[in-house]
Amino acid sequence: MPTLNIVEAINLALHQEMARDKRVIVLGEDVGHEGGVFRVTTGLQKKFGEKRVMDTPLAESGIVGTSFGMAVYGLRPVAEIQFDGFVYPAFDQIISHVARIRNRSRGRFTCPLVIRAPFCGGIRALEHHSESMEALYAHIPGMKVVIPATPYDAKGLLISAIRDPDPVIFFEPKRLYRAIKEDVPEKEYTIPIGKAKIVQEGNDITLIAWGAMVRECQRAAEQMQNKASCEIIDLRTMSPMDTETIVTSVQKTGHCVIVHEAPRSGGLGGEIIARINEKAILNLKAPIERVTGFDTTFPYYQNENNYLPNSSRIIQAIDKVMMF
Amino acid sequence: MIEHFNPLEGKFLQVLDKGGHVYKILEPKLSTNDLKKIYETMVLTRMADDKALKLQRSGRMGTFAQVLGQEAQVAVGLAMKKEDWFFPSFRELGILLVRGSPLEKFYLTFMGCEEGNRTPKDINNFPVCVPVGSQTVHAVGAAMAAKIKRDKVVTVVAFGDGGTSEGDFHEAMNFAGVFKAPCVFFCQNNQWAISTPRSIQTAAKTIAQKAIAYGFQGIQIDGNDPLAIYVATKEAVEHARQGKGPTLIESLTYRIGPHTTADDPTLYRTEKEVKYWQERDPIKRFKIYLQKKGLWTKKYEDNLIKKCTKQIEDAVAKAEKIAAATKPEDMFRYMYEKMTPVLQEQLEYLHESLGEKEA
Numbered sequence: 235m236p237t238l239n240i241v242e243a244i245n246l247a248l249h250q251e252m253a254r255d256k257r258v259i260v261l262g263e264d265v266g267h268e269g270g271v272f273r274v275t276t277g278l279q280k281k282f283g284e285k286r287v288m289d290t291p292l293a294e295s296g297i298v299g300t301s302f303g304m305a306v307y308g309l310r311p312v313a314e315i316q317f318d319g320f321v322y323p324a325f326d327q328i329i330s331h332v333a334r335i336r337n338r339s340r341g342r343f344t345c346p347l348v349i350r351a352p353f354c355g356g357i358r359a360l361e362h363h364s365e366s367m368e369a370l371y372a373h374i375p376g377m378k379v380v381i382p383a384t385p386y387d388a389k390g391l392l393i394s395a396i397r398d399p400d401p402v403i404f405f406e407p408k409r410l411y412r413a414i415k416e417d418v419p420e421k422e423y424t425i426p427i428g429k430a431k432i433v434q435e436g437n438d439i440t441l442i443a444w445g446a447m448v449r450e451c452q453r454a455a456e457q458m459q460n461k462a463s464c465e466i467i468d469l470r471t472m473s474p475m476d477t478e479t480i481v482t483s484v485q486k487t488g489h490c491v492i493v494h495e496a497p498r499s500g501g502l503g504g505e506i507i508a509r510i511n512e513k514a515i516l517n518l519k520a521p522i523e524r525v526t527g528f529d530t531t532f533p534y535y536q537n538e539n540n541y542l543p544n545s546s547r548i549i550q551a552i553d554k555v556m557m558f
Numbered sequence: 559m560i561e562h563f564n565p566l567e568g569k570f571l572q573v574l575d576k577g578g579h580v581y582k583i584l585e586p587k588l589s590t591n592d593l594k595k596i597y598e599t600m601v602l603t604r605m606a607d608d609k610a611l612k613l614q615r616s617g618r619m620g621t622f623a624q625v626l627g628q629e630a631q632v633a634v635g636l637a638m639k640k641e642d643w644f645f646p647s648f649r650e651l652g653i654l655l656v657r658g659s660p661l662e663k664f665y666l667t668f669m670g671c672e673e674g675n676r677t678p679k680d681i682n683n684f685p686v687c688v689p690v691g692s693q694t695v696h697a698v699g700a701a702m703a704a705k706i707k708r709d710k711v712v713t714v715v716a717f718g719d720g721g722t723s724e725g726d727f728h729e730a731m732n733f734a735g736v737f738k739a740p741c742v743f744f745c746q747n748n749q750w751a752i753s754t755p756r757s758i759q760t761a762a763k764t765i766a767q768k769a770i771a772y773g774f775q776g777i778q779i780d781g782n783d784p785l786a787i788y789v790a791t792k793e794a795v796e797h798a799r800q801g802k803g804p805t806l807i808e809s810l811t812y813r814i815g816p817h818t819t820a821d822d823p824t825l826y827r828t829e830k831e832v833k834y835w836q837e838r839d840p841i842k843r844f845k846i847y848l849q850k851k852g853l854w855t856k857k858y859e860d861n862l863i864k865k866c867t868k869q870i871e872d873a874v875a876k877a878e879k880i881a882a883a884t885k886p887e888d889m890f891r892y893m894y895e896k897m898t899p900v901l902q903e904q905l906e907y908l909h910e911s912l913g914e915k916e917a
Contacts (some may be wrong), residue, residue, distance in 0.1 A: 288737075298699075299729065300730075302696055304609070304699045307700040326689060327695070339672075339676060375893055474894075475900070
């Protein structure tokens with residue numbers, strides 16, 4: 235079994251899906267000849283040709299809008315937006331068309347489209363290159379929002395996203411692109427969208443995170459292992475969210491900390507707390523804590539480490555909840 | 559032909575003038591059936607539009623955009639093949655009808671029922687698009703897909719002069735040029751975007767000339783002349799089908815009615831201007847043309863009006879029946895292929911709050 239990082243795992247998934255289904259095409263800025271700025275699409279154009287792996291003009295709304303046209307016509311486009319901070323020109327296409335065509339046409343037209351974009355901070359990048367705006371997309375009825383945290387999940391979730399009959403935003407934690415390696419099966423496999431993963435079982439407290447924050451939770455849990463038995467949930471899909479896994483875990487532990495890089499106010503942490511309140515408030519032994527980014531613009535990199543949640547802030551939150 | 563009508567040289571295609579005189583050299587060879595189809599669909603469109611206005615005014619239908627004055631558009635549909643795809647904005651009832659969209663769908667959409675957008679499976683008409691100009695990129699994408707799949711399919715997208723100011727129009731034209739997409743851009747320049755005149759949309763002398771900057775052909779035509787629309791669209795569609803790339807057609811017309819039923823055009827334009835364009839009415843001039851060919855008689859007209867009235871009454875009755883049968887679950891069932899647990903829960907809640915058991 236090959237040992238791959240996230241970039242390689244996604245690349246493998248794209249190669250396999252393009253070989254399996256000739257309706258799958260890849261398009262975006264620099265994705266063809268160069269293989270993308272993070273090299274995620276390396277080798278695809280050479281193997282599948284310029285018709286199926288297209289370098290496009292520099293125009294995000296055009297990329298998503300034409301991908302929408304291709305998807306409704308019967309292809310399965312996988313569009314890459316170079317950075318999360320550059321999706322916004324395409325936001326109208328996503329919210330006004332991609333997410334709603336199945337509903338507004340009563341299923342006559344559908345949009346099986348995947349929009350891939352690297353997201354989150356932690357790589358000392360330029361302005362607009364470090365954002366975590368998953369809540370914006372999870373708020374759109376009709377969209378699915380998926381964020382893998384490991385190479386194994388990246389491959390299985392992307393294959394599921396490509397085969398999904400509905401549009402999926404696939405955010406790739408760029409900080410982890412080459413940071414983790416693990417065994418990734420050569421053969422194709424899928425991981426269901428809409429299902430969270432219990433990364434580590436525990437009895438005292440539930441930690442909920444996604445993307446690069448899963449690793450921070452693992453670090454915190456390791457340091458806390460003599461004080462508290464942590465159950466870690468990797469949400470994997472922001473929308474539709476797996477309420478059941480969250481609620482079942484909190485019913486068991488009675489304590490919960492939610493960790494996300496995104497700004498605190500209006501972030502998905504609030505939504506998760508609401509769902510726990512609706513279904514498991516009487517199981518709670520303490521208020522739920524959030525460890526999040528701040529309601530500030532994502533800072534230039536001198537302040538990046540002060541912005542990003544890390545294991546020590548997570549440990550402080552665990553202590554606070556457990557002491558309640 | 560299109561190459562002889564360079565918009566930068568002020569060229570303008572007209573085949574049938576306002577008095578119904580035809581320029582023989584440009585006259586298309588259309589069968590009697592096709593000529594009648596153009597006329598009959600224009601008349602049906604105008605009558606259906608008028609009925610819609612009455613329904614709206616009496617509270618039986620919501621806000622909608624009238625076609626009035628722009629009925630010559632039906633010729634676009636006639637120039638396309640059945641397998642081609644059409645992406646409308648929201649003022650293309652004539653094109654949708656000539657391409658086979660059932661009339662009740664139009665009423666349904668504006669009676670507030672998504673069923674209106676459920677185009678029959680064998681008709682490649684996209685639902686109306688409200689966000690101005692955003693549909694242009696869809697048509698280009700579908701055209702790129704047709705090319706990738708080696709289908710001999712062309713896409714046609716309609717939009718207004720206002721739509722050409724949107725960024726998506728630029729991106730669509732640019733993508734179409736770069737990928738030589740088999741796509742035809744049909745701009746209904748009706749000269750007003752609500753209260754904003756064409757002169758505020760662009761400093762360019764014509765909209766047609768914008769095509770040149772994107773590396774393909776453009777033509778400005780008389781948009782109240784069904785024959786000019788037919789000739790230009792037919793050539794553009796076949797040009798695209800042969801792999802020669804896109805075309806921008808600027809169809810110069812005029813919106814006789816308000817922007818929508820919520821608009822009052824007397825606030826921003828003169829009676830004189832409206833009258834000028836009423837004299838250039840597409841139906842009036844086409845009637846004279848048919849009459850000269852011996853295809854139009856009083857009896858033909860009477861029968862046509864009777865037929866259209868019946869068709870409209872039937873469509874309205876059907877639409878009202880379908881709209882009245884709207885159920886709470888209609889909101890939920892098409893959000894995803896399979897309803898998510900959260901949506902299921904919300905639907906159950908809605909049923910409970912309405913004091914109903916789930917159907």
